[in-house]
Amino acid sequence: MNILIIEDEERVLALIKRSLEEKGYTVTAAFDGYTGERLAISNTYDLIISDIILPQVNGLELCKSIRKLKPEVPIILLTALGTTDDKLEGFDAGADDYLVKPFDLRELHARITALLKRNGTKQAELPTVLKCEDLELNLKTKIITRGGKDIRLTPKELKLLEFMMQNPNRILGRNEIAEKVWDTYFDTGTNFIDVYINYLRKKIDKDFAVKLIHTQPGLGFIFRAAHEN
Known part of the structure; x- marks a missing residue:
């Protein structure tokens, strides 16, 4: 499974990347929204994890852009903004899930597993x-x-x-x-x-x-x- 992480905090990105690689995922990292958007559109990923507050292109705009071209790929948004309005804004942008910082890596793994299983089942049940x-x-x-x-x-x-x-x-x-x-x-x-x-x-x-x-x-x-x- 290939996962793209878009996160400008190097410590957070390194922590998530290492934990996912230990679980057997192949991980690609981007430190800003522009690079993340370019990678997401030009490559194939099974899931994308993105912070909302990013340099150049914020996570909400990034999510909207990806959704237009790749509507099936699951997206998890990460943010320190945890109000109901913030979450609704994330879901309106096209996110499948929303995780508030700081979070437990075990919860992130559980969310990833659930989304990948749901997406895989949906594709298997609905051939073109x-x-x-x-x-x-x-x-x-x-x-x-x-x-x-x-x-x-x-x-x-x-x-x-x-x-x-x-x-x-x-x-x-x-x-x-x-x-x-x-x-x-x-x-x-x-x-x-x-x-x-x-x-x-x-x-x-x-x-x-x-x-x-x-x-x-x-x-x-x-x-x-x-x-x-």
Whole structure:
């Protein structure tokens, strides 16, 4: 994990840097806001720690600048200013956490661990593109293609496809599909889910040799390539 520390007090910076390196982190240091901003924007860091009162560019402006170009990177602000208004100003600038000096290094380590875990989990759970064979679903743009061909779906068909692509190679029962896609339960005696599955099949499977949606009699449906075991 790479961490950038921006702190003009050399003693404080050296203390934090040494403690993080002892924990196995790779640490880059900057002594002023301008250098810190340049490093943050031109390099990739897993987390940034910045003082607020800095030479050249203060921590709040630095935080705003980083947020515009790198909205996902966690930022912890350090400061001697600990009033509620000060903290709110820091959060409004885009900080993820706020630590008031003097602080215990164990608390800093705990905050870092929590932010890195949260950020890593969020990225793992939210891939940009879902893929299966030559089918692709872009979660940001909601564009669906198969074999390079654009596929248009209704909002419910899209939600159903997204759910199935996020849960490949396992049987999805009708009740689970109803709950996760329609936020309710349907009478399993009706064919409502089957109707939508057929709509989806016609659009993503009908014109392609490899079928992706399969019926498991008496159980539900499974999303996988036909040639997979």
